[in-house]
Amino acid sequence: MVTPSRIRLARERRALTMARLSALTGIPQQRLSDYENARTSPTGEALGRIAGALGFPAGFFTADEVEEVASEAVAFRARTRTSLRKQRAVRSQAALAVEFNDWLTERFSLPEPNVPTYGRPSPEDCAETVRALWELGDTAAPNTVHLLEAQGLRVFSLDSEHHEVDAFGFWRDSVPYVFLNTAKSGERGRFDCAHELGHLVMHGDERPLSGPEAEREANRFASAFLMPRADVVARMPSGAQVDQILKAKSIWRVSAMALTHRLHDLELLTDWQYRSTCRRLAEMGYRTAEPDGIARETSQILPKVFALLRSRGTTPSGVARELNIPLSELDSLMFGLSLTSHPGRGTAPGRRSERPVLRVVPAPR
Incomplete structure (x- = not known):
C-alpha cells in the first residue's frame, strides 16, 4: 500500500511542482494530486516512474505514515526572503532527519535533552540562566555544535542547495532539533547555533x-x-579600536561585526563609534565574510555513530536502505562527513546488543 504523504514529502524535498513532476513522469497532474490526497493509489508501474523521477527507492513510498514538520513549528531566519517551495524542501529534509533520529535512538543511547524553556525573561537573562545551567561560567563557550549535542539537541547540516537558509530549529516530541547551513563561516556557524x-x-x-x-x-x-557580559567588560576597553576588536574576536570565536554589536549593546561603544567601526569593518570585507576566520564546527555524535556501525558491519548504504532513502539524503545531514561505503560483512543476525551510550567530550575553551 502506497503512503500518500510520502509522495508529497519526496516531491517537496526535490522542490518540484506538481506540473514539473507530471512532465517528468508522464502522469497527469490530476492523477498525481489524487495519489497525494489518497483519492486513488498508483499502480506499480506509476509508482516506479514517480520513484525514478524523485530519486527515492520504491520502498520509501510504502513505509509508514510520515509526520511533516509544520511551517509554524520552524524558526526560519529570513522567512520572507525564502520561497515557499524552498521552505517546504528544507522542512521535508527535516522530516527525514527526524526519522533518522528515531532510527538512531532505537540503537544508541543519545544524550537526553537538557534545554529549558522560558516564557518571559529577557534574552540576556535567558542566556545567563542557560549558561549557569550548563555550567559554562563567564568565559567563552566551547565548540557550539558539541555543546548542543552534549545537552541533548539533535544537530544536523542542511543540504548545500539551500544556501539562502541560514539555520532553523524546532521541537518534536520534546526533542529539540537544529539545522545549520555549513556554507557559512565558522564564526557565523557558532552564532547560528546560539x-x-x-x-x-x-x-x-x-x-x-x-x-x-x-x-x-x-x-x-x-x-x-x-x-x-562579565567577560567582555573585563577584557575590552571602552571605545575599542578596530585593531583591538580584530584581535579580541578570537577570544570568543565570533565575527568582528558580532563583537562590535556586543560592545555597543554593553555601552562600550557610543553610537558614533559603533557606526564608524561598522563602516570600517565593511570596507575591510568583514560585513559579508570573515577573512581570518576559524574552522567550521561540526558534529561529534555522528562520526561516533558511523564508526560504531561500521565496527558492527553496518555500512552507510545499509543504513540508507533501512531508512528507504538515497545515501545522498543521509550524507546531506552529516556536516560533510564522508559516508562512502566500504566493503563489510553486513548487519550480523541474532539478538541485538544493549544500546551503546554516546557521550560528547567537551572541547577545550
Missing part, C-alpha cells in the same frame, strides 16, 4: 516563533550566550 538555541529556549507556545521581534530576541540571546 541563535537557534535562543528560539528553542524563548519561543514556543507562549511567544511567537518567527517575526522581526523574535529574530531580534534570538540575536540578543546569541550575543549574550557567546560573549558573556
